Amino acid sequence: MNTRVVGATLFVKLMSVYREKTTMFFTLAFPIILILVFGTIFMGKDNVNFQLYVQDLDQSKTSATSVETLGESGKFRIIRVDPAADVTQYIRDNKVDLVLVIPKGFEVAFMQRTVLRDYKASVNITYIYDPSSSTVSTKMEILNGVLAGINLEMSRMPPFLRSAEQSILNKKYKFIEFFIPGIIAMAVMTLSLFGTVNLNTELRQKGIIRKLSTTPITRTEWILSDILYQFIIAVVSTTAMLLVSYAVFDVNLHLNAWLPAFILLNDFAFVGIGMILTRFVKEAQSAAAAANAISFPMMFLSGSFFPIELMPGFLQTLAKTLPLYYVNEGLRAAMIFDDNLAALRASAVIGTFAAVVFILGIIATKWEEG
Amino acid sequence: MTRANDYAIEVENLTKRYGGVLAVDDISFTVKIGEVFALLGPNGAGKTTAVEIIDTIRTPTSGKVSILGMDVSKKKYDIVRRIGVLPQGFSSFDRITVRETLQYYARLYRGRNTDIDRLIELVNLKDKSKEQYRNLSGGLRQRLGIALALVHDPEVVFLDEPTTGLDPRARHEVWEVLQGLKEEGKTVLLTTHYMEEAELLADTVAIISRGKIIAMGSPGELIETNANYQILTLRSADEKVFEIVRKLGFEPVLYNSDKIKIRVEHTEGVQQILSAIKEGGASYLGLDVRKPNLEEVFLKLTGEALHDGHIGEEGSA
Ligand SMILES: Nc1ncnc2c1ncn2[C@@H]1O[C@H](COP(=O)(O)OP(=O)(O)O)[C@@H](O)[C@H]1O
Ligand SMILES: [Mg+2]
Numbered sequence: 001m002n003t004r005v006v007g008a009t010l011f012v013k014l015m016s017v018y019r020e021k022t023t024m025f026f027t028l029a030f031p032i033i034l035i036l037v038f039g040t041i042f043m044g045k046d047n048v049n050f051q052l053y054v055q056d057l058d059q060s061k062t063s064a065t066s067v068e069t070l071g072e073s074g075k076f077r078i079i080r081v082d083p084a085a086d087v088t089q090y091i092r093d094n095k096v097d098l099v100l101v102i103p104k105g106f107e108v109a110f111m112q113r114t115v116l117r118d119y120k121a122s123v124n125i126t127y128i129y130d131p132s133s134s135t136v137s138t139k140m141e142i143l144n145g146v147l148a149g150i151n152l153e154m155s156r157m158p159p160f161l162r163s164a165e166q167s168i169l170n171k172k173y174k175f176i177e178f179f180i181p182g183i184i185a186m187a188v189m190t191l192s193l194f195g196t197v198n199l200n201t202e203l204r205q206k207g208i209i210r211k212l213s214t215t216p217i218t219r220t221e222w223i224l225s226d227i228l229y230q231f232i233i234a235v236v237s238t239t240a241m242l243l244v245s246y247a248v249f250d251v252n253l254h255l256n257a258w259l260p261a262f263i264l265l266n267d268f269a270f271v272g273i274g275m276i277l278t279r280f281v282k283e284a285q286s287a288a289a290a291a292n293a294i295s296f297p298m299m300f301l302s303g304s305f306f307p308i309e310l311m312p313g314f315l316q317t318l319a320k321t322l323p324l325y326y327v328n329e330g331l332r333a334a335m336i337f338d339d340n341l342a343a344l345r346a347s348a349v350i351g352t353f354a355a356v357v358f359i360l361g362i363i364a365t366k367w368e369e370g
Numbered sequence: 371m372t373r374a375n376d377y378a379i380e381v382e383n384l385t386k387r388y389g390g391v392l393a394v395d396d397i398s399f400t401v402k403i404g405e406v407f408a409l410l411g412p413n414g415a416g417k418t419t420a421v422e423i424i425d426t427i428r429t430p431t432s433g434k435v436s437i438l439g440m441d442v443s444k445k446k447y448d449i450v451r452r453i454g455v456l457p458q459g460f461s462s463f464d465r466i467t468v469r470e471t472l473q474y475y476a477r478l479y480r481g482r483n484t485d486i487d488r489l490i491e492l493v494n495l496k497d498k499s500k501e502q503y504r505n506l507s508g509g510l511r512q513r514l515g516i517a518l519a520l521v522h523d524p525e526v527v528f529l530d531e532p533t534t535g536l537d538p539r540a541r542h543e544v545w546e547v548l549q550g551l552k553e554e555g556k557t558v559l560l561t562t563h564y565m566e567e568a569e570l571l572a573d574t575v576a577i578i579s580r581g582k583i584i585a586m587g588s589p590g591e592l593i594e595t596n597a598n599y600q601i602l603t604l605r606s607a608d609e610k611v612f613e614i615v616r617k618l619g620f621e622p623v624l625y626n627s628d629k630i631k632i633r634v635e636h637t638e639g640v641q642q643i644l645s646a647i648k649e650g651g652a653s654y655l656g657l658d659v660r661k662p663n664l665e666e667v668f669l670k671l672t673g674e675a676l677h678d679g680h681i682g683e684e685g686s687a
Contacts, residue, residue: 008477012466019465019502206461210427211518214455215478216447 001220009217009225013199014232028237031187032244035180038305039249042175052076052139053090053099057083060107067102070146087128097133100143101126113154176249181331182304184241184259188234188266189324190295195230196274197291201284213367220362227271227358234263258334258343265350266327272357279364298324326350377436378403378526378557379424384433386419393419395581396433401559401574403525406552408572409561410664412674416581417561418458418530424559425455425528437526451479454519458530458561460512464504468495468514471503472521479522493517493547509540516547526557533567545570565664575664579672589664596670597662602632602640604647606654614650615643634659 071078112121281287302324330346333339379401386394394416401407409417422428435442476484493513533541568575569589576586615622623631
């Protein structure tokens, strides 16, 4: 292995792409477009608050204040339903899943309780709901919690059991922050895989590989230069993606040495797969098709775009056999959760895979022809 | 020195089979150090297959090939440092300049001090050295390819159809470069289907047809032993000329609609034909008598033309 040979080969490949500006532009633009599109789609989804439909039959000052208080809890956006409306019909007509009904006599009962200290006075708040809605039970639970809080408040007794919330995450993350590491993993995979397959089939068809086979360059030198070349492209592409993400979506991610480490491992693995493909699929077009056949399932099944927890169990098991899954996991562990241990575990898996594939790639690469 | 070291290339019983096709059929030859050796044959004869096995690009079905005393199947890595190859249909990195390409290939041979400028001058690419490969014409590309084959000052040079696809001017420019190599005393193995190229450049020519070497020797020897006659060409549209020549017992061939070619065993035959035409009251516009070339040798040996169409059109340039 001669580093000057690797360096010279790297230079030739970099100059070739640098001088082909349009290709380079589209290579860099594609993942950025993905981030912009998905980021925009999911931008609103981060501050989820439920819409709460309320029908106030009491129409009193107290009932109005209570409804306002519900709204101020921050968990609901209150929408008022006309007291004259038939709620069941209203639910059907407006595709609403739940309407909270404040009964007539609410204020009277409230006064009896607070002013006259009549502890028997109570009032029924009715939930009229559509059980076929998937979110309605969550909504009712939250409502129950809020109502329990109000009851407690009114009893004026300090609570004995208090709850303190502590998320396992150091901070809440936005969807776009979940999405970006997945797109980086996906982009580096496609760049490495297609870059390698396209470059090598093109050079083979042009006969350049044949000429190189009559020089002392070794397969290891050639593939290493491929890996470095794709790594540089991947770093440029990732930098561009991050700049756009920070500028447009104001994301907050942990950027540390794990990021280049996972890019490099991802790159090793998929350049290796690319070399193996190039060896066995002779035609440039079928090689590109084979690369597609590998990268597409990888993209959609390994959790690049959405958490694999959303998929059925057998697909989750399948996902865990895909190398890209470990890049996704590792990058998310590092960039979102700042979890070094999880990142280390993921890097061990993808690292082992990359080493095996890289060696197979060297073995598969054949300079001589039949 | 052992006997083996007098030879740059030794090929023994080389055979290459592709499925049912015998691309190279049991060929043997040797190339001495300093010799320019040409494999001459039509398309599909097996030249590229043979030369690519010899210069380590392909592997043989059977047979033995040594370069500078080293077996190509065992010492590829040592051999490639001492040979330079211009593959058939040579191509290079589109967006890399002439100079950069030369520097790159020089680097592949690890740290020798290559005089790039001298190479650029040798193949006459001085004013194109900053041009990217994709902007070069066919002739310039071939010249760059030749320079790349020489970048590490190799002992043996392989050139597979160095002038195919070039226009006549570009071809002559490449020939000039190759004659320079010959004068430098490089060992060259050349393949071509242009008899003129073989005749001009080669010390030894091996004629190859359907995978077999059917004749081998210096161009002069090959012509002497296989085509010991003269060729008389008459330019005339007069149909009578054709008839008169035929009645004399010759076998005239009409081509290009107004040329008649006659193979004549002895010089007296020429006299005989010309007098008979005069006596018969026919006329011709021009005549040419020449010795046969390798084209005719090939026709004689195989019954086929080296090129499509009639023989002799590329004739004496
Ligand atoms: N890689 C290959 N696979 C199958 N057949 C081949 C291959 N290379 C050459 N041939 C066949 O071998 C014969 C000789 O081809 P080639 O060596 O290219 O001839 P030439 O260089 O003289 O034109 C042809 O019939 C060709 O079709
Ligand atoms: Mg050929």
